Amino acid sequence: MEIAMEHVEVGVREKEEGPIDHPRRKERRNKYACACAIIASMISILLAYNTGVMSGAMLFIKEDLKITDGAVEVLAGILNVCALVGSLTAGRASDWIGRRYTIVLSSFIFFLGSLLMGLAPSFPVLISGRCIAGVGVGYALMIAPVYSAEISSPSSRGFLTSLPEICISFGILLGYVSNYFFAKLPLIYGWRSMLGIGAIPSIILAVGILAMPESPRWLVMQGRVKDARDVLVRVSNSREEAEIRLKEIKAAAGVDESCTGDVVKLTKSSRGEGVWKELLLRPTPPVKHILIAAIGIHFFEHATGIEAVVLYSPRIFKKAGIRTRNKLLLTTMSVGLTKTCFILIATFLLDRVGRRPLLLTSLGGMVVSLSGLGLGLTMVEHTEERLVWAVTLSILAVLSFVAFYSVGLGPITWVYSSEIFPLRLRAQGASMGVAVNRVMNGTISMTFISLYNAITIGGAFFMFGGISILAWLFFFFLCPETRGRPLEEMEEVFSKKWVHSGPANRDGFEMGKVEAS
Numbered sequence: 001m002e003i004a005m006e007h008v009e010v011g012v013r014e015k016e017e018g019p020i021d022h023p024r025r026k027e028r029r030n031k032y033a034c035a036c037a038i039i040a041s042m043i044s045i046l047l048a049y050n051t052g053v054m055s056g057a058m059l060f061i062k063e064d065l066k067i068t069d070g071a072v073e074v075l076a077g078i079l080n081v082c083a084l085v086g087s088l089t090a091g092r093a094s095d096w097i098g099r100r101y102t103i104v105l106s107s108f109i110f111f112l113g114s115l116l117m118g119l120a121p122s123f124p125v126l127i128s129g130r131c132i133a134g135v136g137v138g139y140a141l142m143i144a145p146v147y148s149a150e151i152s153s154p155s156s157r158g159f160l161t162s163l164p165e166i167c168i169s170f171g172i173l174l175g176y177v178s179n180y181f182f183a184k185l186p187l188i189y190g191w192r193s194m195l196g197i198g199a200i201p202s203i204i205l206a207v208g209i210l211a212m213p214e215s216p217r218w219l220v221m222q223g224r225v226k227d228a229r230d231v232l233v234r235v236s237n238s239r240e241e242a243e244i245r246l247k248e249i250k251a252a253a254g255v256d257e258s259c260t261g262d263v264v265k266l267t268k269s270s271r272g273e274g275v276w277k278e279l280l281l282r283p284t285p286p287v288k289h290i291l292i293a294a295i296g297i298h299f300f301e302h303a304t305g306i307e308a309v310v311l312y313s314p315r316i317f318k319k320a321g322i323r324t325r326n327k328l329l330l331t332t333m334s335v336g337l338t339k340t341c342f343i344l345i346a347t348f349l350l351d352r353v354g355r356r357p358l359l360l361t362s363l364g365g366m367v368v369s370l371s372g373l374g375l376g377l378t379m380v381e382h383t384e385e386r387l388v389w390a391v392t393l394s395i396l397a398v399l400s401f402v403a404f405y406s407v408g409l410g411p412i413t414w415v416y417s418s419e420i421f422p423l424r425l426r427a428q429g430a431s432m433g434v435a436v437n438r439v440m441n442g443t444i445s446m447t448f449i450s451l452y453n454a455i456t457i458g459g460a461f462f463m464f465g466g467i468s469i470l471a472w473l474f475f476f477f478l479c480p481e482t483r484g485r486p487l488e489e490m491e492e493v494f495s496k497k498w499v500h501s502g503p504a505n506r507d508g509f510e511m512g513k514v515e516a517s
């Protein structure tokens with residue numbers, strides 16, 4: 001299947017754009033690389049659907065199974081607790097069996113989890129299915145951006161690596177739409193249909209992944225240089241670019257540049273052995289800086305409150321004064337639509353504007369939006385009469401917060417953390433970032449109801465606004481620009497003299513470099 005796909009793809013590319021070495025190809029984004037990244041990113045639709053659909057399904061599950069608010073919090077957050085297990089094992093698994101088969105494994109886990117939730121006769125069985133799906137979430141969050149980053153050219157890496165985040169937004173939107181339409185079914189079937197239907201695309205995706213090539217960087221790590229070269233020719237904009245990328249990957253993997261064999265024996269470990277020691281016990285200064293940046297960006301992605309808004313938006317809108325179930329679900333759908341639209345905008349800006357400007361603008365807008373949301377909800381909660389302006393402010397602030405998050409912090413978290421680790425540390429370094437991400441996601445989703453009961457719902461969002469200010473300062477001082485830099489140069493970018501580095505220009509020279517004192 002893969003060989004046939006290669007011949008068809010090469011033929012189409014040469015017919016449309018000229019021979020592989022034709023200079024006109026250099027100006028185009030490689031369509032085959034885009035197709036591979038899109039297919040790999042579809043695993044993110046499954047994980048996001050499981051998150052989005054639960055926001056509405058919880059309303060029906062609570063009514064049908066007669067569970068408490070505490071059980072609702074556990075149901076919401078257990079996905080992310082179990083995702084921690086998946087994320088911590090996914091890096092080693094992808095180093096062992098390859099990036100492609102890790103995506104297949106993730107799809108199979110999602111199938112089992114969705115099937116169990118859809119057939120759940122009781123709350124314990126439902127929780128079991130949610131736990132299994134959570135392991136799949138951990139795998140998917142790590143592998144999709146890593147695979148996309150490793151097949152991408154530096155010029156299009158921001159766009160392709162942000163595709164998983166687009167799919168996450170689309171999956172959340174599908175979950176909200178599923179809530180609305182399946183809500184019309186009898187109570188006993190409605191929420192089970194919402195959760196169980198996710199099993200169908202899992203199998204389709206697992207089969208589709210087999211038509212994709214393996215990551216060229218993983219192939220070099222296994223000594224399969226010829227296979228890596230063949231893949232790079234297909235996913236690069238020109239043969240010259242493919243050879244340059246192969247040379248950089250070989251250097252990063254410890255393969256002698258003069259070695260021309262199809263298969264080589266590596267002297268360094270290639271299946272993830274010793275990586276944790278190098279990451280945690282004896283990191284070099286650039287690796288330590290990279291680790292802090294990766295953990296920090298994943299921490300702040302959820303500490304700023306996005307999970308509270310996505311997962312509990314029906315409750316937020318109910319607190320704001322929207323009462324009927326249909327209106328709650330429709331308003332919640334607007335959150336998913338806003339998230340999807342602004343993620344699409346972000347994908348076209350990442351490789352043009354850069355990571356830092358989008359990230360800092362995003363956080364600034366989030367601070368303003370969270371402050372407005374806190375004010376609106378506080379006024380609604382402490383006033384007996386209905387304040388139309390406060391209800392309107394709360395709704396607009398939610399949509400504004402989601403928009404600013406989606407144009408910066410949301411997609412950049414995954415783009416940035418998947419591109420900054422050196423090749424030998426990338427899979428397990430990215431898995432560590434995902435582990436932090438899931439811990440924070442689970443913490444917010446499992447404590448938000450208790451939090452707003454303790455400090456009021458308005459106070460909760462004022463708190464998230466304060467955390468967003470801290471996040472802005474963290475990103476300003478500790479996260480350098482990476483746009484246009486090859487993956488193999490990231491250690492140099494994060495060394496002391498590159499702390500405030502700007503993007504590389506077309507000739508590969510650094511612009512805006514300011515050496516740290």
